[in-house]
């Protein structure tokens with residue numbers, strides 16, 4: 379009912395994901411920056427799976443909903459949703475997904491470090507793995523298929539990377555769909571060079587701490603400069619930011635396209 383104010387229709391609720399995700403920090407800041415708190419707007423924490431199933435139901439019944447949304451992610455392929463404009467740039471501007479390592483990795487394992495300076499791809503390529511996993515395929519299988527399908531890119535990623543002869547490497551990540559795709563791909567690539575790779579999913583804060591305390595070697599899940607900015611600040615000097623492995627990511631609030639009169643975060647207060 380476009381005439382009725384949006385807030386009451388959705389209990390003034392923004393449907394979010396895991397509390398530690400940087401996007402949730404952005405959403406919290408949006409509540410105050412856009413004066414949503416005066417109407418008691420609140421941010422609901424849950425998980426990516428819970429949020430996308432709530433989104434699925436809302437879209438099925440053409441109901442209003444406001445979610446924390448990000449690209450690259452299959453939700454923008456699967457559902458007719460749009461980002462809300464963020465004129466105050468609370469969610470930052472251009473966002474990239476970076477590869478970070480523990481401080482000593484370059485010395486201890488120069489070959490893996492060299493690989494990490496070479497690994498990068500784009501959202502379209504990542505989606506080839508993400509969409510298969512969303513359709514139920516095992517991430518390792520989808521990653522192997524990607525490697526088979528992109529020999530030239532794989533050759534570039536692995537050029538000059540010495541064999542591992544069973545040397546152990548540990549990656550930590552947060553189980554967002556984008557990081558499930560990239561971390562499983564990196565595991566398959568390094569295993570093809572004879573490394574013994576373990577990958578461990580965990581909360582965002584714990585992932586950053588695992589690198590800062592040398593409990594893990596590397597992660598390809600660092601959304602910077604804004605999304606995970608507070609973790610990068612908290613652990614400044616205790617990690618190495620190797621490079622962006624994916625450019626042009628984006629986080630924000632998103633709504634179904636049928637919510638025609640809601641196009642900016644500032645429209646939520648009307």
Ligand SMILES: C[SH](C)CC(=O)O
Nearest residue numbers: 399400401448554601
């Ligand atoms: C949910 S985005 C994949 C990353 C983040 O919010 O920290």
